[in-house]
Amino acid sequence: MASYCYQSVAASLLLLSQIASTSLAWSFTPTGQTVELDGLSYYIPPDVVSTISVSESLRKALDHAGGLLPLTVVNAGSFGYGEKDFSQDIASYISSDDVFSKGFLEAVYVQYSGVSGHKYPSFSTPKLSGNSSVGVVSTGFASNISSIPVGPYFVTSTGAVYEAWRLFSDVQGAFLETTIASKNGTFSVLPANVEGQSLAIAVPSRLYFTKTDEKPLAGVRLGIKDIYDIAGLRTSNGNRAWYHFYPPANKTALTVQRLIDAGAVIVGKMKTSQFANGEVATADWVDYHEPFNPRGDGYQDTSSSSSGPGAGAASYDWLDLTLGSDTGGSIRNPSQVQGLFGNRPTWGMVPLEGVMPMAPQLDTAGFLTRHPDIWIAASKVLYRDNVTLSHNYPSKIQTIGWPTTNSSEANGLLLSFLDKLTTFLNATTTSLNLTEQWMEAHPTNVTSSLTDLMNLTYPILIGQQTSSVRDPFYAEYSAANSGRLPFVNPVPLARWSWAASFPPSTIVDAIANKTTFGNWIESNIFTADNQTCSDSLGIYVGNSGTTNYRNAYRSPPGIPTGFSTSRISIFSGVPDFVLPIGQAAYVSNITQRTEYLPVSVDILAAKGCDGMIFGLVQDLVNAGVINATKAGYSGVTGEKILF
Numbered sequence: 001m002a003s004y005c006y007q008s009v010a011a012s013l014l015l016l017s018q019i020a021s022t023s024l025a026w027s028f029t030p031t032g033q034t035v036e037l038d039g040l041s042y043y044i045p046p047d048v049v050s051t052i053s054v055s056e057s058l059r060k061a062l063d064h065a066g067g068l069l070p071l072t073v074v075n076a077g078s079f080g081y082g083e084k085d086f087s088q089d090i091a092s093y094i095s096s097d098d099v100f101s102k103g104f105l106e107a108v109y110v111q112y113s114g115v116s117g118h119k120y121p122s123f124s125t126p127k128l129s130g131n132s133s134v135g136v137v138s139t140g141f142a143s144n145i146s147s148i149p150v151g152p153y154f155v156t157s158t159g160a161v162y163e164a165w166r167l168f169s170d171v172q173g174a175f176l177e178t179t180i181a182s183k184n185g186t187f188s189v190l191p192a193n194v195e196g197q198s199l200a201i202a203v204p205s206r207l208y209f210t211k212t213d214e215k216p217l218a219g220v221r222l223g224i225k226d227i228y229d230i231a232g233l234r235t236s237n238g239n240r241a242w243y244h245f246y247p248p249a250n251k252t253a254l255t256v257q258r259l260i261d262a263g264a265v266i267v268g269k270m271k272t273s274q275f276a277n278g279e280v281a282t283a284d285w286v287d288y289h290e291p292f293n294p295r296g297d298g299y300q301d302t303s304s305s306s307s308g309p310g311a312g313a314a315s316y317d318w319l320d321l322t323l324g325s326d327t328g329g330s331i332r333n334p335s336q337v338q339g340l341f342g343n344r345p346t347w348g349m350v351p352l353e354g355v356m357p358m359a360p361q362l363d364t365a366g367f368l369t370r371h372p373d374i375w376i377a378a379s380k381v382l383y384r385d386n387v388t389l390s391h392n393y394p395s396k397i398q399t400i401g402w403p404t405t406n407s408s409e410a411n412g413l414l415l416s417f418l419d420k421l422t423t424f425l426n427a428t429t430t431s432l433n434l435t436e437q438w439m440e441a442h443p444t445n446v447t448s449s450l451t452d453l454m455n456l457t458y459p460i461l462i463g464q465q466t467s468s469v470r471d472p473f474y475a476e477y478s479a480a481n482s483g484r485l486p487f488v489n490p491v492p493l494a495r496w497s498w499a500a501s502f503p504p505s506t507i508v509d510a511i512a513n514k515t516t517f518g519n520w521i522e523s524n525i526f527t528a529d530n531q532t533c534s535d536s537l538g539i540y541v542g543n544s545g546t547t548n549y550r551n552a553y554r555s556p557p558g559i560p561t562g563f564s565t566s567r568i569s570i571f572s573g574v575p576d577f578v579l580p581i582g583q584a585a586y587v588s589n590i591t592q593r594t595e596y597l598p599v600s601v602d603i604l605a606a607k608g609c610d611g612m613i614f615g616l617v618q619d620l621v622n623a624g625v626i627n628a629t630k631a632g633y634s635g636v637t638g639e640k641i642l643f
């Protein structure tokens, strides 16, 4: 038998639940327990999945083990399930699931189906090839309704079967709170811990889930930026005072609910720079420490504000997808510097109920992930009927600030990507300089330069946080705390006080300037096309593998004025998608060795053409022009993160 040991955190679950069912004055809630199996940590949620009949031999083994045994559930068809089928099933569980391990073969439950009256021949004890032995085998008839999904479980002396969730450590500090779903549709904080100096995250076996049309995200492990409300959990917005001051949310944000309804498993709330304002490690991050970017030497800034979603998606292969938000680059920047796919959707296409606002005219919700297929499937759920994949592409590419020579490893990759894209689309490429284009063909009733028109737009619009976030927070906190003010990090504080020095009419002015720019883009730069959705694609450099060390001393926070290429999508509402294309070498001044950082590109198109870009991503992946990326040290080769 495989060796194992248990480390019970809660006392005996069975005994406790019996007590809980009697009516007593105090409130008592079983929250599951943790165990260790062959050196791996597991969380056992309190809910019984199913109850099986306990054979004599299983009862003996359970008595011997103290009442709880690891259990593997397999499905036999009606006939002839033998040793070979069993070995193949176990091999496939091991290769496809990071929760299953051979320790679960301590007891095996073989489910068979067919005509219920048909007597199934008793199952001869299956043996695995090699040294692994199999413990006790039980069999049981299962109809479609009563069958237990195959995979790893734990069973008690009464035959109660519980799920097995593997525990991992958030070694990169990407999470603020880790979670489990309650039966009533709300969430609770995960009551478990493991080695690693950080929070533990519990993930269910991948074998429990089957993706269907109704549940296209079944079993997808999802982390949520902590500006989205999730019923039962507190929201922090990256601020400690806020977290402790306000009660847990009583309603889940609409986007998050759509993902849950599609089968996604929420594993935790992830770090955001404070109130989703741009912050840089380390001095800006006063309330919480910035997560760690896993790439290269491990001491590069994660960028912000979806810092936790970016660092988590880039670090952990047990995490599939994260939900972020992008007002001024908050999804795109962490995606670019960490080798992830990330999208700023066309503004307005994804609802934001239940999400902390920055600037309602600019805020968007989207994903960060290593997996283009999951990205697309999850986006269909998020956008609903606002996205339809299409495969008719523009034959015009506008490059913005693109390199012209192979002067660096990154530039070589960028040129090669453009070459492949141009060939794939049979496209013509032109270089776009928006400043010059504006000078040549700006709206006749606007005389100012692009910079004059747009210089203040961003900081004025995000300054609306003073009335939507700051003022109610200060008033409510102050009233409850003898007139005191809560702590706020330097960056949001500087931006709020700058914005508060302008009259409210400035916001109207900023919106008018933004509208002027957006209309100009829509009719001159990225125009709608009834065949290809957009007349052209725009591409610009997302990241060329440049360093941004987190141990640098920096100047005090400034105001994010100005116009730049990354603000085209912000001000015009067009979609802006990040695609990782490779990595470039640099010599780290920390490790004193050659390390690698991601190279990525951004793709722009006309408003509403998100589905065309997703279609293109799908085709470029199929053509091998871009690939899914890996978690760890390198987005290309994976490997262990440096500490």
Ligand SMILES: *[C@@H]1O[C@H](CO)[C@@H](O)[C@H](O)[C@H]1NC(C)=O
Pocket (backbone or CB within 6 Å): 129, 130, 131, 132
């Ligand atoms: C069986 O165990 C021996 C000794 O522990 C080990 O050397 C061998 O690799 C094992 N074989 C398999 C197939 O696991």
Ligand SMILES: *[C@@H]1O[C@H](CO)[C@@H](O)[C@H](O)[C@H]1NC(C)=O
Pocket (backbone or CB within 6 Å): 029, 182, 183, 184, 185, 186, 188
């Ligand atoms: C839902 O269940 C959790 C855990 O059992 C409990 O703490 C919470 O109060 C319940 N919420 C509601 C709204 O019933």
Ligand SMILES: *[C@@H]1O[C@H](CO)[C@@H](O)[C@H](O)[C@H]1NC(C)=O
Pocket (backbone or CB within 6 Å): 250, 251
């Ligand atoms: C839910 O929370 C909101 C905001 O705190 C509050 O206004 C509302 O009354 C609460 N609803 C319920 C049903 O408790």
Ligand SMILES: *[C@@H]1O[C@H](CO)[C@@H](O)[C@H](O)[C@H]1NC(C)=O
Pocket (backbone or CB within 6 Å): 347, 348, 349, 350, 351, 383, 384, 385, 386
């Ligand atoms: C689709 O976009 C429109 C316009 O922005 C928005 O009003 C609507 O709520 C979105 N639909 C869904 C299902 O989210």
Ligand SMILES: *[C@@H]1O[C@H](CO)[C@@H](O)[C@H](O)[C@H]1NC(C)=O
Pocket (backbone or CB within 6 Å): 400, 401, 433, 434, 435, 436
């Ligand atoms: C665009 O044109 C302006 C004005 O001629 C110039 O200053 C700027 O460097 C150009 N930008 C790029 C990316 O070439």
Ligand SMILES: *[C@@H]1O[C@H](CO)[C@@H](O)[C@H](O)[C@H]1NC(C)=O
Pocket (backbone or CB within 6 Å): 426
């Ligand atoms: C590519 O486009 C050119 C004109 O734009 C056309 O003549 C040519 O046939 C196209 N090639 C392919 C392979 O579609």
Ligand SMILES: *[C@@H]1O[C@H](CO)[C@@H](O)[C@H](O)[C@H]1NC(C)=O
Pocket (backbone or CB within 6 Å): 443, 445, 446, 516
């Ligand atoms: C310029 O004209 C457009 C369209 O006629 C109008 O919508 C816009 O408000 C005008 N802008 C200014 C700054 O007057």
Ligand SMILES: *[C@@H]1O[C@H](CO)[C@@H](O)[C@H](O)[C@H]1NC(C)=O
Pocket (backbone or CB within 6 Å): 446, 447, 448, 452, 453, 454, 455, 456, 457, 460, 506, 507, 509, 510, 513
């Ligand atoms: C709007 O644009 C005008 C130039 O056309 C500029 O003078 C003004 O400062 C801008 N306002 C804001 C709030 O950006």
Ligand SMILES: *[C@@H]1O[C@H](CO)[C@@H](O)[C@H](O)[C@H]1NC(C)=O
Pocket (backbone or CB within 6 Å): 451, 452, 455, 456, 561, 562
């Ligand atoms: C943009 O606005 C800031 C803040 O008012 C100002 O210091 C800066 O000179 C402006 N830049 C341009 C190019 O107008």
Ligand SMILES: *[C@@H]1O[C@H](CO)[C@@H](O)[C@H](O)[C@H]1NC(C)=O
Pocket (backbone or CB within 6 Å): 530, 531
């Ligand atoms: C597509 O656009 C062309 C030219 O702009 C127009 O002639 C044609 O009728 C449009 N087709 C559809 C289906 O709208």
Ligand SMILES: *[C@@H]1O[C@H](CO)[C@@H](O)[C@H](O)[C@H]1NC(C)=O
Pocket (backbone or CB within 6 Å): 549, 551, 552, 553, 589, 590
């Ligand atoms: C590494 O280089 C960066 C950028 O030049 C600098 O800010 C940082 O202090 C350096 N770090 C070390 C450990 O030398």
Ligand SMILES: *[C@@H]1O[C@H](CO)[C@@H](O)[C@H](O)[C@H]1NC(C)=O
Pocket (backbone or CB within 6 Å): 581, 582, 624, 625, 626, 627
């Ligand atoms: C993607 O993967 C394929 C197959 O492994 C490989 O041939 C191709 O070079 C990769 N492309 C990139 C951009 O890494």
